[in-house]
Amino acid sequence: MINISETAHKPNLQSTEPDVLAAEIIDRLTYSVGKDRSVANNNDWLQATILVTRDRTIDQWMESTRETYRTEGKRVYYLSLEFLIGRLMRDAVTNLGLMDPMREALKSLGVEFDVIAEMEADAALGNGGLGRLAACFMESMATVGVPAFGYGIRYRHGLFSQRIKDGWQQEYPETWLEHGNRWEFDRRESAYEVGFGGSVSFEENGEGKYTWHPAERVIATAYDTPIVGWKAERINTLRLWNAEPVDPIRLDAFNRGDHIGSLHQSNRADALTRVLYPADTSEAGQALRLRQEYFFSSASLQDILRRHHQQYETFDNLPEKVAVQLNDTHPAVCVAELMRLLVDIYGLEFGKAWELTTGTIAYTNHTLLPEALESWPVPLFEGMLPRNMQIIYEINARLLKSARNEHGASDDAIREISLIDESGERRVRMGNLAFVGAHSINGVSELHTDLMKQTVFRNLHEMFPDRINAKTNGITPRRWLTQCNPGLTSLISDTIGREFQDDITLLKELEPYADDAAFQEKFAAAKRENKVALSNLVRERMGLSISPDTMFDIQIKRIHEYKRQLLNIIEAVSLFDQIRSHPEKDWVPRVKIFAGKAAPTYHNAKLIIKLANDVARVINADPTVRDILKVVFIPNYNVSLAEMLVPAADLSEQISTAGMEASGTGNMKFALNGALTIGTLDGANVEIREQVGEDNIVIFGLTAEEVAEKRANGYDPRELIAGSPELSQALRAIASGVFSPDDPHRYRDLVEGLYSHDWFMVAADFDSFSEAQREVDALWNDPSVWRNKTILNTARMGWFSSDRTIREYSRDIWNVPL
Numbered sequence: 001m002i003n004i005s006e007t008a009h010k011p012n013l014q015s016t017e018p019d020v021l022a023a024e025i026i027d028r029l030t031y032s033v034g035k036d037r038s039v040a041n042n043n044d045w046l047q048a049t050i051l052v053t054r055d056r057t058i059d060q061w062m063e064s065t066r067e068t069y070r071t072e073g074k075r076v077y078y079l080s081l082e083f084l085i086g087r088l089m090r091d092a093v094t095n096l097g098l099m100d101p102m103r104e105a106l107k108s109l110g111v112e113f114d115v116i117a118e119m120e121a122d123a124a125l126g127n128g129g130l131g132r133l134a135a136c137f138m139e140s141m142a143t144v145g146v147p148a149f150g151y152g153i154r155y156r157h158g159l160f161s162q163r164i165k166d167g168w169q170q171e172y173p174e175t176w177l178e179h180g181n182r183w184e185f186d187r188r189e190s191a192y193e194v195g196f197g198g199s200v201s202f203e204e205n206g207e208g209k210y211t212w213h214p215a216e217r218v219i220a221t222a223y224d225t226p227i228v229g230w231k232a233e234r235i236n237t238l239r240l241w242n243a244e245p246v247d248p249i250r251l252d253a254f255n256r257g258d259h260i261g262s263l264h265q266s267n268r269a270d271a272l273t274r275v276l277y278p279a280d281t282s283e284a285g286q287a288l289r290l291r292q293e294y295f296f297s298s299a300s301l302q303d304i305l306r307r308h309h310q311q312y313e314t315f316d317n318l319p320e321k322v323a324v325q326l327n328d329t330h331p332a333v334c335v336a337e338l339m340r341l342l343v344d345i346y347g348l349e350f351g352k353a354w355e356l357t358t359g360t361i362a363y364t365n366h367t368l369l370p371e372a373l374e375s376w377p378v379p380l381f382e383g384m385l386p387r388n389m390q391i392i393y394e395i396n397a398r399l400l401k402s403a404r405n406e407h408g409a410s411d412d413a414i415r416e417i418s419l420i421d422e423s424g425e426r427r428v429r430m431g432n433l434a435f436v437g438a439h440s441i442n443g444v445s446e447l448h449t450d451l452m453k454q455t456v457f458r459n460l461h462e463m464f465p466d467r468i469n470a471k472t473n474g475i476t477p478r479r480w481l482t483q484c485n486p487g488l489t490s491l492i493s494d495t496i497g498r499e500f501q502d503d504i505t506l507l508k509e510l511e512p513y514a515d516d517a518a519f520q521e522k523f524a525a526a527k528r529e530n531k532v533a534l535s536n537l538v539r540e541r542m543g544l545s546i547s548p549d550t551m552f553d554i555q556i557k558r559i560h561e562y563k564r565q566l567l568n569i570i571e572a573v574s575l576f577d578q579i580r581s582h583p584e585k586d587w588v589p590r591v592k593i594f595a596g597k598a599a600p601t602y603h604n605a606k607l608i609i610k611l612a613n614d615v616a617r618v619i620n621a622d623p624t625v626r627d628i629l630k631v632v633f634i635p636n637y638n639v640s641l642a643e644m645l646v647p648a649a650d651l652s653e654q655i656s657t658a659g660m661e662a663s664g665t666g667n668m669k670f671a672l673n674g675a676l677t678i679g680t681l682d683g684a685n686v687e688i689r690e691q692v693g694e695d696n697i698v699i700f701g702l703t704a705e706e707v708a709e710k711r712a713n714g715y716d717p718r719e720l721i722a723g724s725p726e727l728s729q730a731l732r733a734i735a736s737g738v739f740s741p742d743d744p745h746r747y748r749d750l751v752e753g754l755y756s757h758d759w760f761m762v763a764a765d766f767d768s769f770s771e772a773q774r775e776v777d778a779l780w781n782d783p784s785v786w787r788n789k790t791i792l793n794t795a796r797m798g799w800f801s802s803d804r805t806i807r808e809y810s811r812d813i814w815n816v817p818l
Helices: 018-033 042-071 089-095 099-108 113-117 129-144 251-255 261-272 283-312 334-345 350-360 378-384 386-405 411-417 430-436 446-454 458-463 477-483 486-496 504-513 517-542 565-581 603-620 639-648 666-672 685-692 704-713 717-722 725-735 748-756 762-780 783-795 802-814
Strands: 075-079 083-086 123-125 148-153 161-165 168-172 185-196 199-203 209-213 216-228 235-245 322-327 361-364 375-377 427-429 440-443 468-470 551-556 590-595 629-633 651-654 676-679
Touching: 018 042, 018 099, 042 089, 042 099, 042 113, 042 216, 042 235, 075 129, 075 283, 083 129, 083 235, 083 639, 089 099, 089 129, 089 216, 089 477, 099 113, 129 148, 129 216, 129 235, 129 322, 129 477, 129 802, 148 283, 168 603, 185 235, 185 283, 199 386, 209 334, 209 386, 216 261, 216 283, 235 261, 235 283, 261 283, 283 322, 283 334, 283 375, 283 378, 322 334, 322 350, 322 802, 334 350, 334 361, 334 386, 334 430, 350 361, 350 386, 361 430, 375 378, 375 430, 378 386, 378 427, 386 411, 386 430, 411 458, 427 430, 430 458, 440 446, 440 802, 446 458, 446 468, 446 685, 477 486, 477 639, 477 666, 486 504, 486 517, 504 783, 517 639, 517 783, 551 639, 565 590, 565 603, 565 629, 565 725, 565 762, 590 639, 603 629, 603 748, 639 666, 651 666, 666 676, 666 685, 666 783, 676 685, 676 762, 676 783, 717 725, 717 748, 717 762, 725 748, 725 762, 748 762, 762 783
Parallel strands: 075 148, 075 322, 148 235, 322 361, 361 440, 440 468, 551 590, 551 651, 590 629, 651 676
Antiparallel strands: 083 123, 161 168, 185 216, 199 209, 216 235, 375 427
């Protein structure tokens, strides 16, 4: 017998030598990609480089898992319907400490790292901040040493690809898997059956047993991606579920000639994981959305319980060994599903199962908007998940009896506490279900948490006063400084040393340099370099020339009325009018840059995109303002575009209606990269002001309390608009067709909404916003003062690292020692 060493032919995965890496890349190119280097294209080189990088995660990935088993450590399971992970190669290469040698290795092969890195698919498996937060949290959990799994859906098509045609948003499929995904491992052995519909039977034997007989079944199969922490000291797992039919094809139907019908089960299973966020304006769309949420929740819990039972052979210690974090209400059905699995499958008594469920589950709330606190029509829920609905009724009965008998709740309080909304069509309240089924409910900023207690969960908070807590969001500085802004990172390293990359709070050591003229010049030069790169991108993509010497005023986020892109556009129109009326004034040249996607069925949001493009077309063509003001809407906003926009921003627009943005994380990214924030006292802007200092942020507008007071006491926007000449003129121009001569009435209803109700306080905050913008102009005109403030923003943003947030979760919610 021939003895073959375990290490025979194994690459030297510990080496960081460029020549070793180059040899591995050639090996992977040849034997995994199947290409000779003489004919390899850039995509081939990308695939080979990803595989070499991935290889270097495997040993530590396995060791991280072995260590958790060996020490019987508690695991965190982070359930999120969204993971906006973006591109992974630069992230992994940076965290593995391979950036310089990998660049050199590729260069020796005639390949540019940055060129192939730009070709990697941007995995848009999320809609916005919530999904990007989940990605930051996964990286930070690995960095600070939390044993963790992320669970989500492997959408074939993520968030749609946005194109702008004649100013209108158009949606196209986003094909991130077009060339496969070299990061993932197909775990066919990790497969679970998930059922829908059918009926429930009851057997009266002892305490009785309920059995669910689903009418439809699908198989959830797992795909695992390693998530590399800083310096690769720990590597965790992102497990995404794909749906497959139990029977891929009904051969009996196919052989009868029903070739389409024979694939019915395959098509229904395929639809589950085909598209992120199906439009839910139709009954079919609602049903698919609920199916997606239950599918990934059930598969994840089955996986968690199997792993736990296999190791411990009991569930008595479930809360001590397992923490399940629900990222918003999308996985809230986990409360009922965990109960179903523990009671029906594993035979636990209902009261014991409830104790384990509430001890294991924690819930993060991300919104105070009623439409975002999900609820489902009872007939839809009951028809799709009959056993879960029975369990929800049982939970509700116990909850309401306790509220009445033990807490003396009033009839009004009972109506608000109930898991079933009876105010119209009977609906299951997923936010309430998540609340009562969790031992911890956290907001994502101090203001948001306080408002949760006062508004959406007021009565539940009174009943469970110790459950709500604040965990202000954070961002990973590896992605949002080290990787996206290498010029600034290098300057900081040269100034205070590289240690800040291990402990981002060390950025505070930059504070003494805020008044240093030489450092200010270097800081400004790093910013200008990023602005040049963005200017080149705008010219290449849009054929528009913008000067890097103007102020880059940037608002990038999902298009929504509460985020008030409309306020920003109206101010641009007003400024346009003022510049033309007073060309003799010393105006500050600025470029207003917008990017973001509107939900396909959100009419007003799509109209706001059209307005932004119409305003841009008129302003950019006007010779009077050509060198003073430009407006740009960059299509197809995603993580990769954000990585260009964030480092280039001079001014960060964080202007949501106070009390409506839970936190925001874009505000943190901009400030970390040396942008000045103009914003309301909303979300994490409150904590940003506390950290950077009142003099280093520009705050305007109503507070959350003032917004609530105006809404309660009768707010008359028409009178306010009449008293604001600049606002009145801008609205008249928009409503009368100045920016839409092809359709003069296009924006009439949008403007009329401001006159009639103005729910988002655009008119109420306009004058304050306009004054704040002129304050920004004055600061810009004094370069030394501007640079001082922006340097202090960077220096004081270390607290907003997602590492800090995860440590707080670990200490206060998950009870995971670090």
